[in-house]
Amino acid sequence: MTATLPPGPSAPPVVQTLRWLVRPIAFLESCRRQFGDSFSVSFLGFETPMVMLSDPGAIRALYSVPEHGLPPGRTIALRPMLGPRSVLLLEGREHLARRRLMLPPFHGERMRAYESIVREATAREVARWPAGEPFAIHPCMQRVTLEVILRAVFGVTDETRRGRLAERLSDLLARTSSPSLQFGVLLSRRLGGPDPLAALRSLREGIDALLEEEIAERRADPRADILSLLIGARFEDGGALDDAEIRDQLMTLLVAGHETTATGLAWTFDLLLRNPAVLARLPGADDDYVHAVVSESLRLRPVVPLAGRRLSAELRVNGSALPAGTDVTPAIWLAHTRPDRYPEPYAFRPERFLDGASPGFAWVPFGGGVRRCLGAAFAEMEMRVVLGEVLRLRALRPASPRAEHVARRNVTFSPARGTRVIALPRT
Numbered sequence: 013m014t015a016t017l018p019p020g021p022s023a024p025p026v027v028q029t030l031r032w033l034v035r036p037i038a039f040l041e042s043c044r045r046q047f048g049d050s051f052s053v054s055f056l057g058f059e060t061p062m063v064m065l066s067d068p069g070a071i072r073a074l075y076s077v078p079e080h081g082l083p084p085g086r087t088i089a090l091r092p093m094l095g096p097r098s099v100l101l102l103e104g105r106e107h108l109a110r111r112r113l114m115l116p117p118f119h120g121e122r123m124r125a126y127e128s129i130v131r132e133a134t135a136r137e138v139a140r141w142p143a144g145e146p147f148a149i150h151p152c153m154q155r156v157t158l159e160v161i162l163r164a165v166f167g168v169t170d171e172t173r174r175g176r177l178a179e180r181l182s183d184l185l186a187r188t189s190s191p192s193l194q195f196g197v198l199l200s201r202r203l204g205g206p207d208p209l210a211a212l213r214s215l216r217e218g219i220d221a222l223l224e225e226e227i228a229e230r231r232a233d234p235r236a237d238i239l240s241l242l243i244g245a246r247f248e249d250g251g252a253l254d255d256a257e258i259r260d261q262l263m264t265l266l267v268a269g270h271e272t273t274a275t276g277l278a279w280t281f282d283l284l285l286r287n288p289a290v291l292a293r294l295p296g297a298d299d300d301y302v303h304a305v306v307s308e309s310l311r312l313r314p315v316v317p318l319a320g321r322r323l324s325a326e327l328r329v330n331g332s333a334l335p336a337g338t339d340v341t342p343a344i345w346l347a348h349t350r351p352d353r354y355p356e357p358y359a360f361r362p363e364r365f366l367d368g369a370s371p372g373f374a375w376v377p378f379g380g381g382v383r384r385c386l387g388a389a390f391a392e393m394e395m396r397v398v399l400g401e402v403l404r405l406r407a408l409r410p411a412s413p414r415a416e417h418v419a420r421r422n423v424t425f426s427p428a429r430g431t432r433v434i435a436l437p438r439t
């Protein structure tokens with residue numbers, strides 16, 4: 013079966029895995045130089061190679077078949093935290109039913125309703141920043157995006173409750189993303205023994221109890237937050253989400269939407285600090301320009317490097333026929349840095365996104381097709397508003413002359429040192 017897969021590096025899986033973990037960009041670029049638009053890599057723990065694509069036509073072909081399955085490993089890693097009915101983990105008809113129900117609350121035009129929440133959360137965070145002292149902006153962005161989710165999505169208006177949830181959720185997220193816990197989970201699956209996730213159970217139960225209170229309150233008194241909209245939403249057969257499932261979807265939105273958006277913002281600031289002409293133009297710029305800055309940042313520093321599928325049927329790309337069952341993913345970094353689609357692909361040029369032409373499947377920071385990011389419009393709104401507000405309140409300078417390296421952090425590409433900046437109040 014592997015005979016029809018495109019060629020790829022011949023190093024043993026352990027070497028390929030280490031290269032991906034430690035120097036992902038160098039690994040991807042060297043595969044592109046050697047093998048071109050598509051290639052097969054072998055990672056430890058995967059039984060078959062994974063095919064990576066970077067040609068927009070091939071990516072379109074992959075994403076236009078709704079029947080393809082989830083990429084391997086997603087369910088094992090996320091199910092304990094998200095729960096069995098998370099939209100991120102279901103497939104087929106069950107997945108589609110939830111997509112249909114959850115899409116309207118995330119529709120682009122609704123997003124204006126949340127701008128003031130984002131502005132307030134940003135202003136509150138910026139007020140804590142030291143003047144003239146270097147600090148890493150990534151953790152600041154994590155606090156902002158967590159607060160925004162708790163207010164706009166969960167609808168928690170009470171500050172004490174929000175503080176309590178924020179503290180426990182940050183704790184849970186930090187503990188579940190620690191490499192030693194992930195390694196422990198893999199080890200206990202292989203060798204048996206105590207489940208390292210058991211230690212997290214009481215933390216999870218505490219969070220669930222707080223979420224149940226919020227769900228009950230919103231049922232009694234619906235508001236404009238996304239939780240209220242989910243409570244009021246109906247499946248095509250008229251049924252509604254029950255409390256246990258609402259909890260799963262809230263945790264899903266938190267996990268999918270918090271770290272990703274914070275990382276996207278940290279990258280945007282890093283790119284701006286290295287491109288002073290764009291930075292200087294931003295304060296007071298119109299929404300279209302700020303939006304173009306966000307699009308260009310997500311192009312040049314895609315936060316999520318892979319968004320793959322397991323093929324449900326043969327896929328023909330770049331002269332090969334990939335058989336059903338193959339794991340295939342766009343290599344998003346490579347798709348975004350094609351010189352035939354983006355002249356001078358490594359230059360940061362928001363103007364690329366101002367002529368109104370759609371980049372199609374050469375721009376896939378949010379994946380595509382029937383599993384495309386549900387929160388894309390939310391994330392773009394949030395990034396645009398945070399950028400505008402930070403730069404209205406503070407003038408930023410780089411704390412280091414060197415641009416950030418790409419470090420892999422869980423499933424994201426993240427700035428290695430957290431984007432260190434110096435901020436001064438604007439006079």
Ligand code: HEM
Binds near residue numbers: 266273276318377384
């Ligand atoms: C810059 C920020 C973000 C990035 C880069 C991002 C990226 C992605 C990617 C690559 C996927 C997988 C798509 C695929 O497999 O085709 C995804 C799925 C998803 N994202 Fe996002 N995301 C971001 C922010 C958000 C936010 C703010 C939310 C919600 C508040 C969110 C909710 C989701 C959900 C629910 C899914 C699962 C969709 C499904 O399986 O049907 N994301 N995201």
